[in-house]
Amino acid sequence: MKKSILSIAIIFLLTSLAYAGGYIYxxxxxxxxxxxxxxxxxxxxxxxxxxTFLVDCRTQAEFQFVGHPKNSYxxxxxxxxxxxxxxxxxxxxxxxxxxxxxxxxxPETDTLIxxxxxxxxxxxxxxxxxxxxxxxxxxxxxxxxxxxxxxxxMDSIYNGKRWAGGWKLEGLPWTYKMNKKFIYKPDIQR
Numbered sequence: 001m002k003k004s005i006l007s008i009a010i011i012f013l014l015t016s017l018a019y020a021g022g023y024i025y026x027x028x029x030x031x032x033x034x035x036x037x038x039x040x041x042x043x044x045x046x047x048x049x050x051x052t053f054l055v056d057c058r059t060q061a062e063f064q065f066v067g068h069p070k071n072s073y074x075x076x077x078x079x080x081x082x083x084x085x086x087x088x089x090x091x092x093x094x095x096x097x098x099x100x101x102x103x104x105x106x107p108e109t110d111t112l113i114x115x116x117x118x119x120x121x122x123x124x125x126x127x128x129x130x131x132x133x134x135x136x137x138x139x140x141x142x143x144x145x146x147x148x149x150x151x152x153x154m155d156s157i158y159n160g161k162r163w164a165g166g167w168k169l170e171g172l173p174w175t176y177k178m179n180k181k182f183i184y185k186p187d188i189q190r
Contacts, residue, residue: 023165025143031123032130033139038167041113041142045071052111055101056146057125059091060184062117068146069115070173074184075100077116077125096186097125098132103185107133115142118149118162142167146174 027035036044045052054072056063063074077097081090094100105112112129116122122141129139148166151158168174180188 023144023148023169025165027123027141027143028119029123031126031141033126033134033136033141035143036113036140038142038144038165038170038172041115041140041167042172044111044113044140048111051109052113053105054142055105055112055114055125056116057097057114057121058116058146060187062146063184064176064178066117066147067168067174067176068182069167070175071182072115073104073182075104076184077121077128098128100185101129101132101134105134107135107138110134111138111140113140113142115145115167117147118145118166119143144170 025035025037041054045054054069056068056072056074057077058066058068058074059076059078059080060074061080063076068074075097076094078091078093081092083090101112112134114122114125114129116125119141122145126139126141130136144165144167146167147162148169149162149164151161151163153159156163163169
């Protein structure tokens with residue numbers, strides 16, 4: 001009986017320590033610019049809010065219905081199409097993504113922290129930002145994105161769900177509120 005209680009206590013302690021250390025972030029793909037965790041991104045914006053910006057490169061639907069970090073700008077790197085395929089709606093590349101960034105931000109003074117759902121599209125967006133004229137040391141991919149990666153623990157009830165890291169699961173400030181200052185600008189101008 002004592003061994004069972006001791007074993008359970010040890011397992012509980014080890015599990016607690018594993019979660020206390022937080023999620024280990026990795027970049028999903030190579031890209032220009034740096035990598036940053038959601039907590040680091042939050043600290044950077046707090047430190048210099050006049051020149052450090054969160055750029056949500058997800059679709060407008062994700063921005064509105066899934067939620068977004070407070071004060072993040074929605075500039076989609078891809079749009080949903082109206083054509084359904086095998087995995088749902090298709091996507092179209094935003095041909096104006098680089099120009100949209102330059103319309104909102106100044107490459108000389110501003111630092112961009114770009115994110116998507118889990119870190120894939122944001123890597124592509126970082127490449128486009130650097131090619132548009134933002135210095136590599138002023139462009140960061142937020143690893144884990146807003147929702148995080150898929151849980152790969154076969155024993156978890158969250159297996160296959162977006163339950164591994166990300167802004168939302170880190171408990172950082174987010175909202176569903178739509179503010180015209182942060183909505184994709186061409187949509188407001190139409």
